[in-house]
Amino acid sequence: MEAVPPGRDPGQEWPFESSLIRPYSLTGGRTRPSRSDFSMTSQVVAVPSVSREQVDPEVELILSLCARPVSVVEVASRSGFPLGVVRILLADLLDQGYVMVHTSNWERRRPDAGTLRSVLERIQQL
Amino acid sequence: MGAEGAGPVPDTLKIVIAGGFGAGKTTLVSAVSEVESLHTEEVMTSESVGVDDLDGVEGKATTTVALDFGRITLDGSTVVYLFGTPGQRRFSFMWEELAEGALGAVVLADTRRLTDSFDVIDFFESRGVPFVVAVNCFDGQRTHRADDVRVALDVEDRVPLLLCDARDRDSVKEVLTELVSLVLRLELSGA
Numbered sequence: 001m002e003a004v005p006p007g008r009d010p011g012q013e014w015p016f017e018s019s020l021i022r023p024y025s026l027t028g029g030r031t032r033p034s035r036s037d038f039s040m041t042s043q044v045v046a047v048p049s050v051s052r053e054q055v056d057p058e059v060e061l062i063l064s065l066c067a068r069p070v071s072v073v074e075v076a077s078r079s080g081f082p083l084g085v086v087r088i089l090l091a092d093l094l095d096q097g098y099v100m101v102h103t104s105n106w107e108r109r110r111p112d113a114g115t116l117r118s119v120l121e122r123i124q125q126l
Numbered sequence: 127m128g129a130e131g132a133g134p135v136p137d138t139l140k141i142v143i144a145g146g147f148g149a150g151k152t153t154l155v156s157a158v159s160e161v162e163s164l165h166t167e168e169v170m171t172s173e174s175v176g177v178d179d180l181d182g183v184e185g186k187a188t189t190t191v192a193l194d195f196g197r198i199t200l201d202g203s204t205v206v207y208l209f210g211t212p213g214q215r216r217f218s219f220m221w222e223e224l225a226e227g228a229l230g231a232v233v234l235a236d237t238r239r240l241t242d243s244f245d246v247i248d249f250f251e252s253r254g255v256p257f258v259v260a261v262n263c264f265d266g267q268r269t270h271r272a273d274d275v276r277v278a279l280d281v282e283d284r285v286p287l288l289l290c291d292a293r294d295r296d297s298v299k300e301v302l303t304e305l306v307s308l309v310l311r312l313e314l315s316g317a
Contacts, residue, residue, distance in 0.1 A: 039227065041138040041207050069135040071207065073195060076166040083168040083193070104137040107227030111139065115204065116310040119139065119229075122200045123302050126158050126295060 026058050026081075026089060033091035040073040040083065042103040044090055052098055062089055066099055136199075139206045141305065142224045142255075144213045145234030146242030150262040150292035151210030152194045154234060157298040159196025159208065166193050168220060191217050213246040221249050230305045231257040234292065237270050240278050247279065256309050258286040260301045 024031070038044070046066040055063070058081070065075050076086040093099040111119075145151045156163040168191050194210040206229075211220050213233070225231070231250050235243045243259070250257040261275050276287050286304045291297040 040209075040223065041140050041205075043135045043138065045135065071138065071205075073166055073193070073207070073209075074164065077164040077195075082190075083166050102135045104139070104227075106137055106139055106229070110309065110313055111229065113310060113313050116306055116313060118200055118204070119206060120303060120306050120310070122198060122206075123158075123299050123306065126198070126299055 024085065026056060027085055030088055031084065033088045034095060035091045037094060037101050037103065038072050038087050038090055039103055039107055041071050041107070042101050043069045043071055044075065044099050044101050045069040046099050047097060052096070059089060059093070062086065063093070063098060069102070134202050136203050136205045139204065140224070140228045141206060141208050141302070142221075142228050142231040143208055143210045143234055144221065144231055144246045144250075145210070145262075146213045146236055146239050149213065149234045149236040149239075149242070150264070151234055154232075154260075154262075154290075154292035154298050154301075155194055155196040155208045155210050157293060157295045158198060158302065160199060161197050163194050163196050166195075167191065168193055191220050193220070213242050215245045218245070218249065221246065225250065225253050225255050228255055230309050231255050232301055232305055233257055233259045235259055235261045235275065235279065237261060237263070237275065240275070243279060247281065256305070256312055258288065258301065258305045258308060260288055260290040260292075262292045263289050264291075 044066045045068065046063045058079070061079055062075060062081075065078050072086060072090060073083060075090070076083040079086060081089075090099060090101070094101055106115075143151045143154055152163055191212060196208045198206040198208070200206065209224055211217065211224055233243050233247055233250070247257075247259070259275075259279065259281055261270060261272065263270065270289065272287055272289055276283075279287075281287055286308055288301065288304060290301050
């Protein structure tokens with residue numbers, strides 16, 4: 001287990017290697033998540049005040065990005081990791097009870113007319 | 127669910143913007159997104175990559191697809207995401223994922239390369255994803271007639287087709303309004 005380097009500001013972007021190898025080494029070479037709960041727009045949020053073991057700095061970064069509900073794809077964008085890697089790491093964090101995930105019902109069925117009208121109104125206001 | 131102190135968890139809607147290279151997807155998303163257009167990458171590795179075989183990841187065939195996206199928040203409870211995706215068939219693995227649960231799609235056509243749009247139009251039709259075709263007129267001159275483009279693309283009359291300027295917020299609002307209105311009509315008609 002890699003220790004978090006001293007003096008690191010949580011949330012600060014960490015100069016990760018841009019190579020493909022580094023992100024996939026975080027996943028132990030896995031290219032698929034342990035579960036399929038995460039769509040790109042699923043919202044993830046770190047479970048507050050859970051004491052946890054020391055984690056890799058990359059995982060710590062992901063957890064810090066989920067302090068508030070945020071989409072999987074935004075975690076990928078802000079961390080700079082490929083989406084696939086983020087999904088695998090988030091699946092692990094979900095297994096460990098460190099994050100919660102919420103996938104909108106609208107991923108499964110079309111939104112109701114009222115919601116669609118709200119979307120239209122919002123577009124007009126842009 | 128709710129994480130105390132972490133704020134409400136919003137429901138999300140997804141709109142796909144599909145277009146060929148240089149068709150103006152990122153420009154369109156940026157024109158209406160409340161945040162600067164965000165960017166991530168998805169790496170597609172060939173099926174044969176062994177799960178424990180780290181050496182394989184770099185050596186095996188991989189396709190990297192850039193994914194630009196933006197966000198429009200309705201209120202605290204609903205967020206609409208706009209995803210730009212390349213329209214070429216070799217990126218169809220992204221279409222699959224993006225089409226899943228999508229509210230609808232905009233096919234952003236480039237009149238210089240209309241044929242780039244054929245595959246993705248076929249795809250959305252076959253998946254039953256509601257879509258509109260928006261023809262990006264870069265030069266700001268609407269020199270193309272929508273009817274001509276419709277014929278060239280062989281798009282059915284029931285599919286809305288309009289000319290747009292992806293740089294112009296009002297124009298993009300018109301495109302999105304057309305799409306969401308289409309979805310609303312489908313919902314109201316029980317289709």
